[in-house]
Amino acid sequence: MNAPDRFELFLLGDDEKKVEEKDETRVPNTAVFTFNKEDHTLGNLISQRLHSYEYITFSAYKIPHPLFAKFELRVTTDGSITPRDAVKKCCEDVVADLEVLSRSFTTEWLGKRIINEGEQDRLNRERDL
Amino acid sequence: MDPYDVEGGAINVRFLQADSTRANFLIQNFDLATANALRRVMLAEIPTLAIDVVEVFDNTSVLADEFICHRLGLIPLNAKNVDEALLYSRDCECDGYCENCSVTLTLNARCTSDGVMKVYARDLVVSGGRPNDEIGTPVIKDPEGLGSVIVKLNKGQSVHMKCIAKKGIAKEHAKWAPSAAIGFEYDPNNKLRHLDYWYEEDPKKEWPVDETNANIDGVPQEGEAFDYDAAPTRFFFDVETVGGMEPDTIVQQGIRVLQQKLANVIQELQGGEDIDMGGFGGQSPQMNGGGYGDPTAGSFSAYGGNASVWGGGATPYGATPYGQQPPSNW
Numbered sequence: 001m002n003a004p005d006r007f008e009l010f011l012l013g014d015d016e017k018k019v020e021e022k023d024e025t026r027v028p029n030t031a032v033f034t035f036n037k038e039d040h041t042l043g044n045l046i047s048q049r050l051h052s053y054e055y056i057t058f059s060a061y062k063i064p065h066p067l068f069a070k071f072e073l074r075v076t077t078d079g080s081i082t083p084r085d086a087v088k089k090c091c092e093d094v095v096a097d098l099e100v101l102s103r104s105f106t107t108e109w110l111g112k113r114i115i116n117e118g119e120q121d122r123l124n125r126e127r128d129l
Numbered sequence: 130m131d132p133y134d135v136e137g138g139a140i141n142v143r144f145l146q147a148d149s150t151r152a153n154f155l156i157q158n159f160d161l162a163t164a165n166a167l168r169r170v171m172l173a174e175i176p177t178l179a180i181d182v183v184e185v186f187d188n189t190s191v192l193a194d195e196f197i198c199h200r201l202g203l204i205p206l207n208a209k210n211v212d213e214a215l216l217y218s219r220d221c222e223c224d225g226y227c228e229n230c231s232v233t234l235t236l237n238a239r240c241t242s243d244g245v246m247k248v249y250a251r252d253l254v255v256s257g258g259r260p261n262d263e264i265g266t267p268v269i270k271d272p273e274g275l276g277s278v279i280v281k282l283n284k285g286q287s288v289h290m291k292c293i294a295k296k297g298i299a300k301e302h303a304k305w306a307p308s309a310a311i312g313f314e315y316d317p318n319n320k321l322r323h324l325d326y327w328y329e330e331d332p333k334k335e336w337p338v339d340e341t342n343a344n345i346d347g348v349p350q351e352g353e354a355f356d357y358d359a360a361p362t363r364f365f366f367d368v369e370t371v372g373g374m375e376p377d378t379i380v381q382q383g384i385r386v387l388q389q390k391l392a393n394v395i396q397e398l399q400g401g402e403d404i405d406m407g408g409f410g411g412q413s414p415q416m417n418g419g420g421y422g423d424p425t426a427g428s429f430s431a432y433g434g435n436a437s438v439w440g441g442g443a444t445p446y447g448a449t450p451y452g453q454q455p456p457s458n459w
C-alpha cells in the first residue's frame with residue numbers, strides 16, 4: 001500500500017511553509033505565491049477577489065499538478081502596492097466580509113427560529129381547541 | 130428598491146427555512162468567489178466526529194471485519210462542540226487515543242433466538258468520560274429510535290467491537306462530512322448568461338427553475354438590455370445536516386474555518402516567524418477595541434470587540450488558533 005495519506009492534503013510538512021513568495025524578475029511588480037496544502041477554495045477566492053482592486057493588473061492561480069496539494073498565485077500590481085501587501089489586504093477584507101456575514105446569519109437565524117416556534121405553538125393551540 | 134434587500138448594499142442574510150435539519154437562506158451583496166469558498170469549506174473542512182479505529186474482539190457474523198468497520202465509520206455521531214471539546218488525535222500527547230482526543234463506543238450483540246436479529250446504531254454504547262453528554266451519541270432520527278442497521282445476526286452469531294471515534298474533516302474521509310448536501314445557486318433566471326443550456330427543443334421547458342429562488346431574484350423582462358458588467362450578488366444556500374451538528378453551526382463553523390485559513394495566510398505574509406501573540410505588538414491595541422467598520426490596512430479591527438468569535442479573546446494571528454489548543458499545524 002503506497003497510497004499517500006489523505007491528511008497530506010491539508011497538513012503542512014515538517015519544514016513546509018503555508019505561503020512562499022517568489023519574485024517574478026522578468027516582469028515588474030509581479031510575484032508568484034505558492035500556497036502549500038491549499039486548493040481551489042483559497043485559490044479561486046483570492047485570485048478572483050483581487051480583481052476587484054484597482055491597483056491589481058493581473059491575478060490568476062493554477063494547480064501545477066493534481067496530485068500535489070498546492071497552488072500558485074501570480075499577482076501583478078500597478079506599483080502602488082507590493083503584490084504581497086495586496087494579497088494580505090485582500091485576505092483581511094474577506095475576513096471582514098465573513099464577519100459581517102456571520103453576524104447577519106446569527107440574527108436572522110434566531111429570528112426565523114422564533115417565528116417557526118411561534119407558528120408551531122399556534123398550530124398546537126389550534127389543534128387542542 | 131428590491132423588497133428582499135433593504136439594507137442598502139450591506140452584506141446580509143435572509144432565511145427561507147430554518148429548522149433542526151435545514152438552513153435554507155440567501156446571502157445578499159456578497160461575491161461569488163467568497164460564497165463558493167464558503168460552500169467548499171462547509172462540505173469538506175469542518176471538524177466533526179466519526180468512528181476511526183475499531184478493535185474487533187469477536188465477529189461471527191456473515192460480514193467480514195473490515196466490512197463492518199467501514200459501516201461503523203459511516204454512522205453519523207453527535208459532534209456537539211467537537212471543535213473545542215476534542216483535540217485531533219495526531220496533536221494529542223497520548224499514543225493512540227485518549228479521552229482528550231476520542232470518544233469510545235462499544236458494540237456487543239449476540240443473537241440467541243431463532244430468526245434474524247438486526248444490530249442497529251442505537252446498540253452502540255458510549256463510554257463515560259466524554260467532554261459533554263451529547264458528543265459521540267449516534268444520530269437517530271427514525272420514529273422507532275433504532276438508527277441505521279449495522280449488521281444482521283443469525284442464531285448463535287455475535288459481534289463485539291470497541292470503536293474509537295475521532296475528530297476529523299471530510300477532506301480526509303467523507304465520513305466526517307457535517308452536511309448531507311449543500312444546495313447552492315445564483316442567478317436562477319440565468320440573467321447573467323453564465324449558463325448556455327443544452328436543450329432538445331425549448332430550454333425553458335427542459336430546465337426547471339427553483340420557483341422560489343427565481344421569484345426572489347426577479348424575473349427578467351422580455352427584451353431587457355444585457356448588462357455586460359453585471360456580477361452576481363445574491364447566493365442561495367440550502368444546507369442540510371447529517372444530524373451530528375445543527376445546520377446553523379455548520380454555517381458558522383464554515384465561516385470560522387475559512388476565516389482561520391485566511392488568518393494563517395495573513396500571518397504568514399506579514400512575516401509570521403514570530404508565533405507569539407505579543408509579536409504583533411503594534412497591532413495588539415486593536416485586538417479588543419476598535420469595533421468593526423475600520424478595515425484600514427494593518428488594522429485587525431474586524432476581530433475587535435468580538436472576542437467570542439475566536440474564543441476568549443484570542444486572535445487568529447496568535448499561535449493557538451482557537452485559544453486553548455496547542456498548535457495543530459493547519
Ligand SMILES: [Zn+2]
Pocket residue numbers: 218221222223224225226227228229230231
Ligand atoms: Zn489523546
